[in-house]
Amino acid sequence: MEWNEILIRYGEISLKGRNRSLFIRKLKNNITSAMMDLKSIHLRAERDRMFLMAEESDELKKALERLPHVFGIQSFSPVAQCKADLKTIQQKAVEVIGSSPTEGKTFKVEVKRQDKEFPLVTSEIQREVGGYVLSHCPGLIVQMKKPDIVLLVDIRKEGAFLTSEVIKGAGGMPVGSNGNSLLMLSGGIDSPVAGYQMMKRGMSIDAIHFASPPYTSELAQRKVMDLAEKLCTFGASVRLHIIPFTELQQAVVKQVPANISMTTTRRMMLQVADRVREEIKAHGIITGESLGQVASQTLESMTAINEVTSTPILRPLIAMDKLEIIAISQQIGTYDISIRPYEDCCTIFTPSSPKTKPKLEKVHYYESFLDFHELIEEAVKNRTVIEASELHEDVEVFDDLL
Amino acid sequence: MIYLDNSSTTQPDQAVMESFIAVNEKYYANPASLHCMGREAENFLERSKQQMLTVVENEDGEVILTSGGTESNNLAILGFAQEYASRGNHIITTSIEHPSVLNACRHLETIGFVVDYLSVDDSGLISLEELKTKLSQDTILVSIMHVNNEIGTIQPIRECAQIIKTGSRAIFHSDCVQSLGKLPVSINQLGVDAITVSSHKINGLKNSGALLLKKGVKLQPINFGGGQENGIRSGTVSLPHAVALAKAFRLSAVDSERSDFRIWRDHLKVVCQDYENIQVICPDHAAPHIIALAFKSIKGEVAVNFFQEHGVIISTSSACSSKSKNVGHVIEALGLKDNFKSGVIRISFGNTTTKEQIDKTVNVLKSFMDLIEKGM
Numbered sequence: 001m002e003w004n005e006i007l008i009r010y011g012e013i014s015l016k017g018r019n020r021s022l023f024i025r026k027l028k029n030n031i032t033s034a035m036m037d038l039k040s041i042h043l044r045a046e047r048d049r050m051f052l053m054a055e056e057s058d059e060l061k062k063a064l065e066r067l068p069h070v071f072g073i074q075s076f077s078p079v080a081q082c083k084a085d086l087k088t089i090q091q092k093a094v095e096v097i098g099s100s101p102t103e104g105k106t107f108k109v110e111v112k113r114q115d116k117e118f119p120l121v122t123s124e125i126q127r128e129v130g131g132y133v134l135s136h137c138p139g140l141i142v143q144m145k146k147p148d149i150v151l152l153v154d155i156r157k158e159g160a161f162l163t164s165e166v167i168k169g170a171g172g173m174p175v176g177s178n179g180n181s182l183l184m185l186s187g188g189i190d191s192p193v194a195g196y197q198m199m200k201r202g203m204s205i206d207a208i209h210f211a212s213p214p215y216t217s218e219l220a221q222r223k224v225m226d227l228a229e230k231l232c233t234f235g236a237s238v239r240l241h242i243i244p245f246t247e248l249q250q251a252v253v254k255q256v257p258a259n260i261s262m263t264t265t266r267r268m269m270l271q272v273a274d275r276v277r278e279e280i281k282a283h284g285i286i287t288g289e290s291l292g293q294v295a296s297q298t299l300e301s302m303t304a305i306n307e308v309t310s311t312p313i314l315r316p317l318i319a320m321d322k323l324e325i326i327a328i329s330q331q332i333g334t335y336d337i338s339i340r341p342y343e344d345c346c347t348i349f350t351p352s353s354p355k356t357k358p359k360l361e362k363v364h365y366y367e368s369f370l371d372f373h374e375l376i377e378e379a380v381k382n383r384t385v386i387e388a389s390e391l392h393e394d395v396e397v398f399d400d401l402l
Numbered sequence: 403m404i405y406l407d408n409s410s411t412t413q414p415d416q417a418v419m420e421s422f423i424a425v426n427e428k429y430y431a432n433p434a435s436l437h438c439m440g441r442e443a444e445n446f447l448e449r450s451k452q453q454m455l456t457v458v459e460n461e462d463g464e465v466i467l468t469s470g471g472t473e474s475n476n477l478a479i480l481g482f483a484q485e486y487a488s489r490g491n492h493i494i495t496t497s498i499e500h501p502s503v504l505n506a507c508r509h510l511e512t513i514g515f516v517v518d519y520l521s522v523d524d525s526g527l528i529s530l531e532e533l534k535t536k537l538s539q540d541t542i543l544v545s546i547m548h549v550n551n552e553i554g555t556i557q558p559i560r561e562c563a564q565i566i567k568t569g570s571r572a573i574f575h576s577d578c579v580q581s582l583g584k585l586p587v588s589i590n591q592l593g594v595d596a597i598t599v600s601s602h603k604i605n606g607l608k609n610s611g612a613l614l615l616k617k618g619v620k621l622q623p624i625n626f627g628g629g630q631e632n633g634i635r636s637g638t639v640s641l642p643h644a645v646a647l648a649k650a651f652r653l654s655a656v657d658s659e660r661s662d663f664r665i666w667r668d669h670l671k672v673v674c675q676d677y678e679n680i681q682v683i684c685p686d687h688a689a690p691h692i693i694a695l696a697f698k699s700i701k702g703e704v705a706v707n708f709f710q711e712h713g714v715i716i717s718t719s720s721a722c723s724s725k726s727k728n729v730g731h732v733i734e735a736l737g738l739k740d741n742f743k744s745g746v747i748r749i750s751f752g753n754t755t756t757k758e759q760i761d762k763t764v765n766v767l768k769s770f771m772d773l774i775e776k777g778m
Binding site for chain 2: 105218219222341342363397401
């Protein structure tokens with residue numbers, strides 16, 4: 001089936017009041033940047049829908065593959081265009097309906113007759129097109145209420161536009177329409193999912209990662225870059241901040257008893273993250289914490305860790321099961337990257353029995369012997385910032401041997 | 403020697419062997435290793451697999467590397483049967499499959515599965531009607547070869563897929579060992595869930611092959627160990643074999659059947675028409691790289707010997723069954739006349755075959771027939 005354009009329906013945006021045009025503009029920009037390399041594509045936004053057109057049919061096909069990942073789209077439909085005369089419309093209608101299985105499906109025809117000079121009136125077009133489709137697609141049943149297939153025929157001056165298939169979009173809000181936050185990206189399964197969830201609600205994100213060379217390797221950093229790159233496919237450019245964490249981590253291990261060192265380490269990370277957040281003028285910090293999953297994710301631990309800042313900490317996975325999180329990570333394609341086996345800063349120096357209910361007074365007491373602020377400032381200052389455009393690894397292509 | 407037994411195996415391509423050696427010299431690390439050399443090998447492995455998937459138009463699918471066609475077929479039959487055993491216990495295949503499919507199915511019959519073997523007509527074709535009637539809600543797997551290895555019959559895989567996919571939830575596997583490199587093989591176009599391929603049939607290396615899966619298709623492993631290849635095929639992955647296979651894929655891929663093969667085969671067929679004592683077994687619509695002939699009241703082995711004395715290597719039916727005394731199962735399934743059954747030979751072309759070789763072969767065939775008609 002050759003399609004001519006794509007009809008895009010907005011999600012929650014259509015509910016928005018006076019901000020609506022802002023949201024639509026954001027979505028249009030995001031779609032444009034997702035289609036950056038497809039030169040023949042252009043967009044036309046209307047109040048409650050958008051049209052994507054392409055001169056090259058190949059590019060339209062690629063657009064169909066990419067749209068399911070763009071947030072802020074409720075659904076979209078490939079549209080076929082033909083000459084606005086009844087016979088052509090009838091034949092095109094059979095082609096459009098026939099592009100997916102019809103056996104035993106219910107259907108109806110909806111007509112928008114924008115071109116008032118078209119010789120037949122709406123109800124006549126419905127009858128003529130519906131009758132023709134019925135006699136040419138075996139197994140179809142007409143049903144007005146909640147049919148499986150709605151064939152939409154839009155008759156305009158420039159031709160007739162037909163569509164039937166409705167493809168589900170990613171939903172959510174256009175990325176960037178709901179502020180900016182800093183995602184703590186460890187390299188595990190959870191944190192990329194947390195980032196994804198917040199992007200879905202329209203947040204744009206920067207990511208922060210703590211590296212402790214030589215305990216963590218170049219490959220662990222590569223892994224985090226790949227994760228950040230994956231997140232970029234959901235319609236935003238994710239910038240990555242890599243913090244040299246070795247000195248700070250060593251100081252903690254030296255200063256604080258083993259069973260509390262985990263809590264202090266997290267407090268240090270959060271302070272570093274908060275300072276970076278300040279510098280990039282983001283509003284919140286996102287973590288992949290899920291209640292009770294590990295010692296640092298009990299309510300008591302979170303209280304002790306959270307004490308270092310009043311910045312909102314967004315924990316979209318807090319009430320989710322590990323299996324649910326894994327399912328999402330597989331669906332968004334971060335799982336295979338996350339399970340690469342490298343050590344990260346959270347898995348080195350782990351005490352054998354960290355406190356699940358750390359006492360804040362104790363934590364304060366042990367931290368009081370050393371001025372960590374200097375080390376924190378140092379780590380923030382010496383961070384490496386990797387722009388989204390630099391995340392991609394130029395993997396050797398091995399073409400000469402293949 | 404003129405080598406016309408390319409359906410048994412082919413001469414490895416020079417470029418494929420060079421890649422194999424180069425990869426052994428430079429990228430010998432284990433792709434599963436943590437270190438940078440391992441990661442490099444892993445990237446290379448992914449690229450190789452991607453190249454294979456692109457050739458068969460299955461970009462988002464999966465490649466399970468194996469030791470060849472037999473293991474791939476075993477893995478498909480046993481692995482799918484176990485994975486989907488909770489849905490039913492019925493399997494459909496054909497009576498002219500390769501032994502690695504047939505014997506795996508027979509094994510499944512001993513542990514409670516029910517297998518239907520579709521019959522074929524005298525051109526080796528299955529009947530879509532029979533497939534339709536055999537298909538039931540209990541059917542979990544259908545395995546039908548694309549091109550038969552003994553007589554070249556091309557099965558209507560696409561039509562089968564439509565029937566299977568509308569009439570059941572069964573997985574559809576196709577043994578494409580003989581079709582890859584000879585016909586266009588596209589998982590997408592054929593509508594199958596999994597295909598078996600073998601490296602040494604496409605001028606690659608022996609002991610290497612793969613099972614290619616459509617995205618989301620699952621199966622159980624049949625060997626156990628370190629869980630390589632997503633847990634489906636344990637054992638250290640051989641990157642050099644993977645690269646060689648990917649290269650052979652690329653070099654052998656065709657957009658349509660080879661017209662030179664068809665011209666040569668038609669030429670041979672015309673020659674055979676002059677002799678009453680030869681029956682051409684392969685039908686016109688068969689894959690053009692195979693021509694199977696049956697001699698009346700002459701053992702196939704006699705023909706093979708005569709041809710090789712005159713510098714031409716051909717075989718009696720398939721190499722897999724050519725050493726056994728009995729008439730092969732494919733030949734049995736075709737319903738050939740008794741006095742022709744033992745006289746079957748197979749001539750199969752490959753990328754190294756030339757027109758001069760065919761001309762010489764025609765002359766050998768003619769002198770063989772002269773000899774027979776004189777009464778040997």
